Amino acid sequence: MRHLLSTRDLGRDETIAILDVAEDMAGVADREVKKLPALRGKTVVNLFFEDSTRTRISFEAAAKRLSADVINFSAKGSSVSKGESLKDTAQTLAAIGADAVVIRHHSSGAPLVLAESGWIDAAVVNAGDGTHEHPTQALLDAFTIRRRLHGRAARGKGLDGVAVTIVGDILHSRVARSNVWLLTTLGASVTLIAPATLLPIGVREWPVTVGYDLDDALAAKPDVVMMLRIQSERMHAAFFPNAREYSRQWGLDDERLATLGADSIVMHPGPMNRGLEISAGAADSAKSTVLEQVANGVSVRMAVLYLVLSGTRLAGERPATNERTAS
Amino acid sequence: MTETIIVRSARLSDGTSGDILVRDGVIAELGTVSSPADRVIDADGLLALPGLIDLHTHLREPGFEQSETVLTGSRAAAIGGFTVVHAMANTSPVSDTAGVVEQVQSLGDAAGYVTVRPIGAVTVGLEGKQLSEIGAMANSRARVRVFSDDGKCVSDALLMRRALEYVATFGGVIAQHAQEPRLTEGAQMNEGALSGQLGLAGWPAVAEEAIIARDVLLAQHVGARLHVCHLSTAGSVEVVRWAKARGIDVTAEVTPHHLLLTEQLASSYDSRYKVNPPLRRDEDVRAVREGLADGTIDIIATDHAPHPVESKECEWEAAAFGMVGLESALSVVQTSVVDTGMLDWADIARVFSRVPAQIGQLAGYDRGIAVGAPAEFTLYDPKASRVFDTSHLHGKGINSPYLSTTLPGRVIATIHGGYATVLDGELVDAETISRHSAVQSGAHHG
Ligand SMILES: [Zn+2]
Numbered sequence: 175m176r177h178l179l180s181t182r183d184l185g186r187d188e189t190i191a192i193l194d195v196a197e198d199m200a201g202v203a204d205r206e207v208k209k210l211p212a213l214r215g216k217t218v219v220n221l222f223f224e225d226s227t228r229t230r231i232s233f234e235a236a237a238k239r240l241s242a243d244v245i246n247f248s249a250k251g252s253s254v255s256k257g258e259s260l261k262d263t264a265q266t267l268a269a270i271g272a273d274a275v276v277i278r279h280h281s282s283g284a285p286l287v288l289a290e291s292g293w294i295d296a297a298v299v300n301a302g303d304g305t306h307e308h309p310t311q312a313l314l315d316a317f318t319i320r321r322r323l324h325g326r327a328a329r330g331k332g333l334d335g336v337a338v339t340i341v342g343d344i345l346h347s348r349v350a351r352s353n354v355w356l357l358t359t360l361g362a363s364v365t366l367i368a369p370a371t372l373l374p375i376g377v378r379e380w381p382v383t384v385g386y387d388l389d390d391a392l393a394a395k396p397d398v399v400m401m402l403r404i405q406s407e408r409m410h411a412a413f414f415p416n417a418r419e420y421s422r423q424w425g426l427d428d429e430r431l432a433t434l435g436a437d438s439i440v441m442h443p444g445p446m447n448r449g450l451e452i453s454a455g456a457a458d459s460a461k462s463t464v465l466e467q468v469a470n471g472v473s474v475r476m477a478v479l480y481l482v483l484s485g486t487r488l489a490g491e492r493p494a495t496n497e498r499t500a501s
Numbered sequence: 502m503t504e505t506i507i508v509r510s511a512r513l514s515d516g517t518s519g520d521i522l523v524r525d526g527v528i529a530e531l532g533t534v535s536s537p538a539d540r541v542i543d544a545d546g547l548l549a550l551p552g553l554i555d556l557h558t559h560l561r562e563p564g565f566e567q568s569e570t571v572l573t574g575s576r577a578a579a580i581g582g583f584t585v586v587h588a589m590a591n592t593s594p595v596s597d598t599a600g601v602v603e604q605v606q607s608l609g610d611a612a613g614y615v616t617v618r619p620i621g622a623v624t625v626g627l628e629g630k631q632l633s634e635i636g637a638m639a640n641s642r643a644r645v646r647v648f649s650d651d652g653k654c655v656s657d658a659l660l661m662r663r664a665l666e667y668v669a670t671f672g673g674v675i676a677q678h679a680q681e682p683r684l685t686e687g688a689q690m691n692e693g694a695l696s697g698q699l700g701l702a703g704w705p706a707v708a709e710e711a712i713i714a715r716d717v718l719l720a721q722h723v724g725a726r727l728h729v730c731h732l733s734t735a736g737s738v739e740v741v742r743w744a745k746a747r748g749i750d751v752t753a754e755v756t757p758h759h760l761l762l763t764e765q766l767a768s769s770y771d772s773r774y775k776v777n778p779p780l781r782r783d784e785d786v787r788a789v790r791e792g793l794a795d796g797t798i799d800i801i802a803t804d805h806a807p808h809p810v811e812s813k814e815c816e817w818e819a820a821a822f823g824m825v826g827l828e829s830a831l832s833v834v835q836t837s838v839v840d841t842g843m844l845d846w847a848d849i850a851r852v853f854s855r856v857p858a859q860i861g862q863l864a865g866y867d868r869g870i871a872v873g874a875p876a877e878f879t880l881y882d883p884k885a886s887r888v889f890d891t892s893h894l895h896g897k898g899i900n901s902p903y904l905s906t907t908l909p910g911r912v913i914a915t916i917h918g919g920y921a922t923v924l925d926g927e928l929v930d931a932e933t934i935s936r937h938s939a940v941q942s943g944a945h946h947g
Contacts (some may be wrong), residue, residue, distance in 0.1 A: 182698075186938050259819075260815055260816055260819075261811075279816065280697060280818075281816040281818035281819060282689075282817065282818065283699065283700075283770030283817045284770075284816040286769075286770050287770050287771075287815075287816050287817070303700070303797075304701075304818065305701075305702075306699060306700030306701075307699035326650070345697075348700060349701060374697030374703075375693060375696070375697055375703060376693050376694025376695070376696070376697045376698075377697060379694040380698075
């Protein structure tokens with residue numbers, strides 16, 4: 175794998191192969207010495223144009239467990255915000271000798287631009303770009319679902335027949351986009367639930383079922399309910415009237431939690447707004463995978479860094495130029 | 502002394518062929534010419550089109566000379582077959598006073614490659630708050646007739662109404678950049694299924710169509726003339742068609758890039774495809790082509806928008822909007838509407854020369870290539886084919902969406918004011934041009 179830019183470009187076999195490598199990596203976390211020498215001598219740069227401590231420390235832990243050297247470059251508040259361009263930053267990192275750049279950027283498509291620019295030869299891993307994609311989050315979500323369903327026998331399996339309902343701000347969510355492509359590629363059926371203002375125009379052309387009513391969606395007994403974070407600035411831009419109304423219509427409260435099937439799970443990419451999109455009861459219930467997601471995130475990111483830095487060619491991996499056509 | 506030029510065996514857009522004699526800045530003879538000449542241009546197999554007129558050009562001077570100057574933009578125009586460009590008002594200072602428009606005009610005269618007609622701002626500083634000195638610009642040496650806040654929409658309905666009424670006083674026209682600002686806050690590309698997938702904020706068609714609908718109704722109400730800049734959606738074509746059917750005095754333009762390119766190109770996040778209004782869907786491209794063919798859309802205009810390299814060499818959201826278009830315009834028009842059989846070359850002469858001259862109130866273009874008309878024409882080889890690259894660009898901007906693509910046609914010569922600005926497919930040097938241009942203005946005024 176040369177880069178990881180989006181889940182839209184990933185095929186089923188390739189995705190399962192990444193998840194299987196992540197299973198191997200998860201084994202390392204269970205050992206007394208949580209470290210492999212696999213990436214010794216490699217330099218991973220965490221290039222964050224947006225604050226995200228959670229994602230950064232997850233990538234940092236992943237790189238360190240593989241013995242890579244890690245440089246954290248927070249572009250926010252540095253020379254970058256004073257007009258230094260992505261190009262200059264990339265060329266600086268190339269000069270430093272970065273082997274992989276983990277990039278978080280507020281602008282959709284920035285990781286692709288970086289990967290194709292010729293400014294730097296490093297592997298590029300998208301750690302979230304604008305409102306476009308967050309592929310490692312979708313991989314860790316798929317990994318988490320697969321483990322809950324199949325436990326230690328998860329290797330080699332997809333998510334065929336699994337019903338996943340994603341609730342919240344689909345319009346601005348890179349997590350939702352990456353999950354839609356990845357989960358459907360793995361055979362899951364995905365339902366998106368949100369007020370109409372928070373669904374992108376054209377969402378009905380996506381390979382999903384779209385609805386407005388959370389209670390209807392829960393009555394269909396989905397295997398997985400994934401709640402998305404609602405950002406407070408959305409309230410001020412007329413996407414919905416206020417937090418109370420949002421919470422009443424689209425929040426996973428204790429009553430709705432009680433209607434879920436016995437084996438169903440509740441996911442959230444974090445950080446959570448307890449009491450807004452998810453109640454404390456739901457967040458802390460046995461159905462919640464929130465902390466598993468965090469732990470699995472490290473394993474998945476280890477797998478991704480390992481694969482892009484070792485140049486391993488995966489089963490079913492397509493050439494980088496082979497764009498996936500619209501579904 | 503001005504040059505005497507004989508063009509041998511050119512094909513005219515009406516299908517006839519013959520020689521063209523240029524003497525003293527005018528077309529002196531057509532047919533078989535036997536008079537002596539200083540220069541003979543063999544135009545066998547070439548098409549002679551009346552000088553192209555661009556109603557929508559960003560020349561960037563004064564203020565943004567790192568992007569383009571009047572001279573470099575004029576050179577880009579000449580090599581594209583243009584003899585007139587209209588310089589948009591979003592300069593710095595803004596072209597909202599007689600002083601600035603006169604400066605732009607005299608820079609154009611000094612450069613000498615094309616006639617430069619300044620466009621005046623509708624509102625002071627393009628701020629959409631207060632009318633600029635429209636009368637002073639109209640009565641200045643630049644005789645401004647087209648007024649536009651292009652880049653920004655005159656979104657305030659009352660201000661737009663007043664502007665439409667006020668320019669009528671001076672026989673002018675408002676060229677509106679139709680973009681409802683609230684509906685396009687942070688907009689990056691056409692809003693639709695693709696923008697949703699790419700995670701780029703959408704620029705909905707309705708933001709253009711709603712303003713055009715409002716403006717044609719305002720124009721009808723006050724009995725004024727309206728021009729719509731760079732119309733880009735199927736819905737806009739329908740609104741203009743409806744307005745014309747009602748007898749409303751509206752004209753509309755479409756850019757070459759909206760005739761050829763679609764939003765799919767944004768999937769690469771390559772910012773050369775970032776433009777305002779954005780590239781639209783296939784069905785919009787079809788609709789604007791049909792609108793141009795049936796006369797709903799009156800003219801083609803380039804919206805040539807040069808930017809320095811660093812404004813495009815970055816992530817999509819950080820990149821500037823706009824494409825250069827003068828050098829590629831005729832080739833793009835050929836491939837999109839001529840080679841597809843929708844318009845013939847006589848139509849191109851109409852939509853890219855005669856009607857833009859009417860809208861801009863320019864004399865001398867009403868008859869095209871005719872005896873006694875000013876010698877303003879271009880010789881074009883429609884059978885040529887070239888892989889378009891930066892060597893074909895002659896302004897300062899290289900932000901062309903056509904680089905590395907194959908385009909048909911090539912401008913071989915351009916005659917402006919009776920002298921050649923392009924010969925053998927190459928620009929004539931600036932010194933020769935300014936010498937000719939000085940003689941030319943001496944002949945006119947002295
Ligand atoms: Zn404009």
